[in-house]
Amino acid sequence: MANKEKSLQKREPETVSTVERTRSQKVFVPLVDIRETDNAIVLTADMPGVDEKSVDITLEKNVLTIDGRVDMVTPDGHQLSYMEYETGDFQRAFTLSDEINREGIEAQVKDGVLQVTLPKAEPAKARRIDIKVG
């Protein structure tokens, strides 16, 4: 049914970016999980076909952009006879709050999954005020 077919498709961006891309490939929105622990916010993005050389993470002002380039590979002598998914680049942007320690952001890519760790800034230390007996 149409519904089944739809769920197989990768998501394309809903809003049209005002910045044009030089690559003619399709762009998809990677699916992400965002988890928050006491010390950090961890962003996990499914980006199949991406490795550490083909992913860019940029932080401009408070916008974190993840950008993965995927090149279409055509196996030698084969022809595509059945297609359920398309190959394309991945791009998605997130707005960060001020409580992130920007210097400490770390990222790694493994098996087509990008993981970005955004450590929280040290919270203002609670100050204990001694009360003197008057």
Place this chain on the structure above:
Amino acid sequence: MLLVDPFRALEVEREFDRVQREMNRFLRGTQPATAYRYPAVNIWTRDEDALVTAELPGYSIDDMEISVHNKSLTISGKRRPVKEENVTVHRNERKPDEFQRTVLMPFAIDAEKVTARYEKGILTITLPRLEADKPKKIEIRA
């Protein structure tokens, strides 16, 4: 004598198509959410073999299983969930942690010669065609 106007017949056919489309649109969304197939696959073919590729990010080779029987290929796997204490989940969009899918090839597969590769989250399986299944050229004698 019965006269059939071919253009009228075409119009009726179109009307049927339209009704069918409307019905499909109406029924969409009533399907259970779990009924989808995962992962999506692309199939590349040539005379002697076929390549099946699937985007399966974040799985490990040890947690995936590939089995071949006659014309069918079955892939299944599990993604180990991250267990953490005191975690607030803000978004959970990534696909299920478990999958199984069977794909039917248009030829018998040589199970002994099947190879698979997992790279950058993409699984590629090479399925050679069984020798006995390959088309034979028949000589025509004069």
